[in-house]
Amino acid sequence: MQCSVCGKEAVINLPAYHKALCSEHFVQWYYEKTKHFTKKLTRPGDRIALAVSGGKDSIALALFFNEYRKELDVDPFLFHIDLGIPDYSKVARRYVEKLSSELGMELFVYDLKKETGKALVDLRRGSRPPCSACGIIKRYLMNKVPRELGADSLATGHNLDDQVENFFKNWTSQHFDWLAKQKPFLPGEHPKLLPKIKPLFERTEEENMAYVKYNGFELPTFRCPFSHRQRSKWRLIADEIESRNPGFKLSVVKALENFDYPVGVTGLRECSICGEPTSQDVCSFCKIIGKTTQP
Ligand SMILES: [Zn+2]
Numbered sequence: 001m002q003c004s005v006c007g008k009e010a011v012i013n014l015p016a017y018h019k020a021l022c023s024e025h026f027v028q029w030y031y032e033k034t035k036h037f038t039k040k041l042t043r044p045g046d047r048i049a050l051a052v053s054g055g056k057d058s059i060a061l062a063l064f065f066n067e068y069r070k071e072l073d074v075d076p077f078l079f080h081i082d083l084g085i086p087d088y089s090k091v092a093r094r095y096v097e098k099l100s101s102e103l104g105m106e107l108f109v110y111d112l113k114k115e116t117g118k119a120l121v122d123l124r125r126g127s128r129p130p131c132s133a134c135g136i137i138k139r140y141l142m143n144k145v146p147r148e149l150g151a152d153s154l155a156t157g158h159n160l161d162d163q164v165e166n167f168f169k170n171w172t173s174q175h176f177d178w179l180a181k182q183k184p185f186l187p188g189e190h191p192k193l194l195p196k197i198k199p200l201f202e203r204t205e206e207e208n209m210a211y212v213k214y215n216g217f218e219l220p221t222f223r224c225p226f227s228h229r230q231r232s233k234w235r236l237i238a239d240e241i242e243s244r245n246p247g248f249k250l251s252v253v254k255a256l257e258n259f260d261y262p263v264g265v266t267g268l269r270e271c272s273i274c275g276e277p278t279s280q281d282v283c284s285f286c287k288i289i290g291k292t293t294q295p
């Protein structure tokens with residue numbers, strides 16, 4: 001396999017684009033593609049919070065913005081939530097701290113245990129994995145904390161493979177409003193809701209891993225002990241179609257970008273305890289944390 005640009009040995013094959021690339025031309029190609037896409041999601045002068053868990057996609061997001069900020073007038077910073085998960089959170093946090101110092105990019109860490117007195121494992125119901133509580137906590141904090149830090153938007157590392165998997169789930173269960181929320185740009189529907197952007201919307205997991213590796217960064221090997229090791233059936237199905245018909249996944253996300261379905265913003269109000277936007281009287285975060293009075 002030879003690089004389509006220079007003829008040197010290729011390190012990655014990109015059948016959806018009818019090309020293979022060497023490490024140098026891949027890094028260039030990845031940056032240019034992602035820059036073209038991200039320009040549609042950002043404005044000059046934007047202060048952008050990058051949600052970094054320490055996973056490969058979020059590292060790729062930070063590495064991309066480190067280049068993007070040199071060329072475009074944006075001000076990114078890293079935002080990390082330490083959930084206090086044994087054997088995982090400490091390692092992930094150290095990785096993110098190292099990334100911050102190597103890139104010279106500001107980092108804000110929200111330490112759940114320190115701030116609320118409770119780590120994620122204290123919030124699980126019975127013996128069930130705490131993943132549903134985790135989702136609620138992250139969504140809440142990734143909106144509130146960066147907003148208070150003056151961010152104009154929040155960027156997440158959602159990749160193309162995640163989007164396609166969710167597309168199958170949402171389409172077959174007829175959750176069209178959730179499909180609409182998969183779009184790469186979501187404006188804040190409430191003054192206290194940060195606009196959300198997904199710069200890696202068209203980038204595959206494989207491309208993100210290669211971008212981290214060929215930028216000379218160690219690929220994170222740690223993973224959350226609660227995450228599933230098995231690939232979902234939708235992922236396997238999508239992979240099968242992609243292998244027979246390269247470019248299939250890209251066509252799915254491009255359709256999602258253009259998918260127009262009214263997202264019903266019905267009755268968003270402010271939580272009676274914390275004041276954050278919610279559709280209920282008390283928001284899910286306050287319910288989980290067990291807050292009964294304002295801090
Ligand atoms: Zn090359």
Ligand SMILES: [Zn+2]
Nearest residue numbers: 271274283286
């Ligand atoms: Zn609340």
